[in-house]
Amino acid sequence: MRDVARLAEVSIGTASKAMNAGGRLRQETREKVMRVAKEIGYRPNDLAQSLHRSRSRTVGILTNDSFGRFSFPIIQALEERLADHGIAVFMCNATDDPARERQHIDQLLGKRIDGLVVTARRSDERPAILVGGIPVIYVFSQADDPDALCLLPDDEGGAVLAVEHLIGLGRRRIAHVTGPERFEAVRLRHRGYQRALERAGLGGGHFLTGDWSEQWGREAVAQLFSGKGETPDALFCGNDQIARGAAEALRDRGIAVPKDVAIVGFDNWLVMAEAARPPLTSIDMNLPALGREAGERLLAMIAGERVTGVKRLPCTLVVRQSSDPDRSENSRLETKAK
Amino acid sequence: MRDVARLAEVSIGTASKAMNAGGRLRQETREKVMRVAKEIGYRPNDLAQSLHRSRSRTVGILTNDSFGRFSFPIIQALEERLADHGIAVFMCNATDDPARERQHIDQLLGKRIDGLVVTARRSDERPAILVGGIPVIYVFSQADDPDALCLLPDDEGGAVLAVEHLIGLGRRRIAHVTGPERFEAVRLRHRGYQRALERAGLGGGHFLTGDWSEQWGREAVAQLFSGKGETPDALFCGNDQIARGAAEALRDRGIAVPKDVAIVGFDNWLVMAEAARPPLTSIDMNLPALGREAGERLLAMIAGERVTGVKRLPCTLVVRQSSDPDRSENSRLETKAK
DNA sequence: CTGAAAGCGCTAACAC
DNA sequence: GTGTTAGCGCTTTCAG
Numbered sequence: 241m242r243d244v245a246r247l248a249e250v251s252i253g254t255a256s257k258a259m260n261a262g263g264r265l266r267q268e269t270r271e272k273v274m275r276v277a278k279e280i281g282y283r284p285n286d287l288a289q290s291l292h293r294s295r296s297r298t299v300g301i302l303t304n305d306s307f308g309r310f311s312f313p314i315i316q317a318l319e320e321r322l323a324d325h326g327i328a329v330f331m332c333n334a335t336d337d338p339a340r341e342r343q344h345i346d347q348l349l350g351k352r353i354d355g356l357v358v359t360a361r362r363s364d365e366r367p368a369i370l371v372g373g374i375p376v377i378y379v380f381s382q383a384d385d386p387d388a389l390c391l392l393p394d395d396e397g398g399a400v401l402a403v404e405h406l407i408g409l410g411r412r413r414i415a416h417v418t419g420p421e422r423f424e425a426v427r428l429r430h431r432g433y434q435r436a437l438e439r440a441g442l443g444g445g446h447f448l449t450g451d452w453s454e455q456w457g458r459e460a461v462a463q464l465f466s467g468k469g470e471t472p473d474a475l476f477c478g479n480d481q482i483a484r485g486a487a488e489a490l491r492d493r494g495i496a497v498p499k500d501v502a503i504v505g506f507d508n509w510l511v512m513a514e515a516a517r518p519p520l521t522s523i524d525m526n527l528p529a530l531g532r533e534a535g536e537r538l539l540a541m542i543a544g545e546r547v548t549g550v551k552r553l554p555c556t557l558v559v560r561q562s563s564d565p566d567r568s569e570n571s572r573l574e575t576k577a578k
Numbered sequence: 579m580r581d582v583a584r585l586a587e588v589s590i591g592t593a594s595k596a597m598n599a600g601g602r603l604r605q606e607t608r609e610k611v612m613r614v615a616k617e618i619g620y621r622p623n624d625l626a627q628s629l630h631r632s633r634s635r636t637v638g639i640l641t642n643d644s645f646g647r648f649s650f651p652i653i654q655a656l657e658e659r660l661a662d663h664g665i666a667v668f669m670c671n672a673t674d675d676p677a678r679e680r681q682h683i684d685q686l687l688g689k690r691i692d693g694l695v696v697t698a699r700r701s702d703e704r705p706a707i708l709v710g711g712i713p714v715i716y717v718f719s720q721a722d723d724p725d726a727l728c729l730l731p732d733d734e735g736g737a738v739l740a741v742e743h744l745i746g747l748g749r750r751r752i753a754h755v756t757g758p759e760r761f762e763a764v765r766l767r768h769r770g771y772q773r774a775l776e777r778a779g780l781g782g783g784h785f786l787t788g789d790w791s792e793q794w795g796r797e798a799v800a801q802l803f804s805g806k807g808e809t810p811d812a813l814f815c816g817n818d819q820i821a822r823g824a825a826e827a828l829r830d831r832g833i834a835v836p837k838d839v840a841i842v843g844f845d846n847w848l849v850m851a852e853a854a855r856p857p858l859t860s861i862d863m864n865l866p867a868l869g870r871e872a873g874e875r876l877l878a879m880i881a882g883e884r885v886t887g888v889k890r891l892p893c894t895l896v897v898r899q900s901s902d903p904d905r906s907e908n909s910r911l912e913t914k915a916k
Numbered sequence: 917c918t919g920a921a922a923g924c925g926c927t928a929a930c931a932c
Numbered sequence: 933g934t935g936t937t938a939g940c941g942c943t944t945t946c947a948g
Binding site: 591607628629630631632 | 935940942
Binding site: 254266294 | 917918919920921923924925926
């Protein structure tokens with residue numbers, strides 16, 4: 241304000257009024273101030289404003305996902321939504337170190353963030369973060385605190401979607417090959433899998449846990465098709481890496497996908513799903529939607545709304561060739577169609 | 579300061595001195611202030627401090643890499659380095675939209691950032707960003723401005739590393755399968771490839787450009803091994819996806835990797851390189867090192883140093899089975915050994 | 917319609 | 933040693 245006021249030869253209060261749409265003043269004066277402001281490249285100091293209105297128009301986002309696979313799409317969508325409202329986002333990575341986490345929080349608190357978003361590589365429960373008074377949202381992450389708001393994908397519903405898709409395709413012997421059972425997501429997806437099977441009168445199914453790798457997908461196929469016992473006619477995999485590994489192993493054995501065995505993956509991670517042979521049908525957790533929702537809720541909370549509990553957003557089925565032979569051979573076209 | 583001062587029954591200036599190590603005052607007084615501060619959860623307001631010292635301890639990072647593949651590791655390392663110095667990072671995504679970019683810059687300028695880092699999905703030249711006076715660094719990105727500081731991986735050197743590795747393994751007919759030539763990285767790596775070949779007296783080589791996909795890797799193998807002409811005994815690929823596609827296609831044809839054809843990829847993208855069969859030898863651009871360097875340089879620039887020009891950081895060769903049959907069969911062990 | 921002044925929370929310079 | 937004060941850049945209230 242300083243310079244503008246001086247150069248426009250008005251009082252500092254007048255200049256202030258001119259800059260915000262707020263104050264009523266002569267057209268002429270306003271224009272003069274605006275012109276001078278432009279000339280000298282004047283830009284209001286947000287820090288000073290914040291100090292005054294004790295709201296920094298700033299939020300923090302704390303992540304523990306060092307690869308960014310899951311958190312990056314969320315962060316992006318969140319940032320976009322918030323930017324539309326003039327709110328900037330501090331990015332902090334704690335890489336699962338509680339000390340670093342605390343340090344980041346302290347710093348953010350010093351900067352008087354208006355809110356905090358916590359995200360992670362996996363959606364399991366974690367210790368709540370203690371910040372006095374400011375709103376906190378956990379996205380793709382949850383806290384052991386009933387008063388926290390947690391936004392998560394509906395893993396169980398996603399699994400149901402996958403399995404019902406396979407059943408709809410006429411498959412009856414659907415195995416579930418997934419990650420370590422200590423992940424809540426694994427347990428939830430398993431539940432969805434079972435629910436869908438039962439609903440179709442298909443019994444208990446076949447549940448195999450391993451790690452999240454392609455390697456495990458290949459091994460699982462080796463186990464399932466070792467000769468003894470009934471072989472599945474469909475695989476619902478816990479992520480796209482497992483699914484891809486499984487698809488490759490089936491291919492190696494000369495088992496046709498999807499003709500003999502249909503596959504559905506999870507994550508809809510494009511580099512995996514589209515490059516696999518055949519391209520993978522997959523469940524999309526709609527991470528950007530989670531991010532946007534987090535942005536919206538955070539804005540509401542900053543405005544005073546109080547929401548708590550766990551909210552799960554729906555997943556989506558993206559069909560590609562690994563389950564549906566009628567899909568175009570060309571995985572590229574596929575993507576655009578989506 | 580307010581409350582602390584009141585509750586500790588000292589003057590506001592005294593309280594201030596107690597909080598910073600700065601001022602000289604009685605042990606007793608300092609302790610009293612500190613105690614009260616702790617009690618009431620007092621936390622100095624960074625905004626107010628910033629206003630005073632006209633330095634916000636805040637920088638902006640502007641990215642156009644919507645997948646975060648390249649920028650995320652950079653951002654993380656940068657953030658870590660800066661956090662150590664008490665500087666927080668605003669994350670802004672512009673997704674290649676100049677208008678959004680401008681909007682973000684304006685917002686950051688309003689927040690009085692002390693510096694700006696610009697990063698991207700590809701390292702090609704881009705229009706310079708106009709900000710008055712504050713330091714700007716381009717990482718994995720460069721500006722058409724000789725006064726800018728740009729930090730990039732040494733693509734050419736990386737290519738030399740790859741090709742010399744292959745030559746050292748006794749390979750003589752090394753083809754280069756890479757991405758679109760409009761990428762500067764493609765041109766530089768091609769140059770490194772040629773330089774290494776020439777140095778070994780191996781002639782012009784065989785250069786194939788396509789897109790960055792696995793699909794293209796497979797197609798390239800189809801072209802190279804279609805029967806006519808001499809077939810290569812090694813492939814240097816422009817990224818790990820191409821390399822993986824090539825490895826798969828060779829496998830399909832019953833051509834042994836690395837025995838008949840050795841492969842080196844680029845990016846050392848773990849999910850690709852380690853899951854491929856065989857796991858891929860690859861060139862690592864050391865993105866985190868780029869991020870750290872950016873942090874360091876930015877701190878120096880904020881402190882007054884002026885540096886300009888293009889600085890390229892070395893790449894590293896990571897050997898796996900696709901070029902070296904002696905490597906353990908187990909790709910997991912490999913990783914840990916690294 | 918415009919100018920003056922107080923105060924947001926903090927620091928630094930100076931007085932006591 | 934400790935307290936006071938001016939001012940960082942801005943907004944808002946209240947006089948003029």
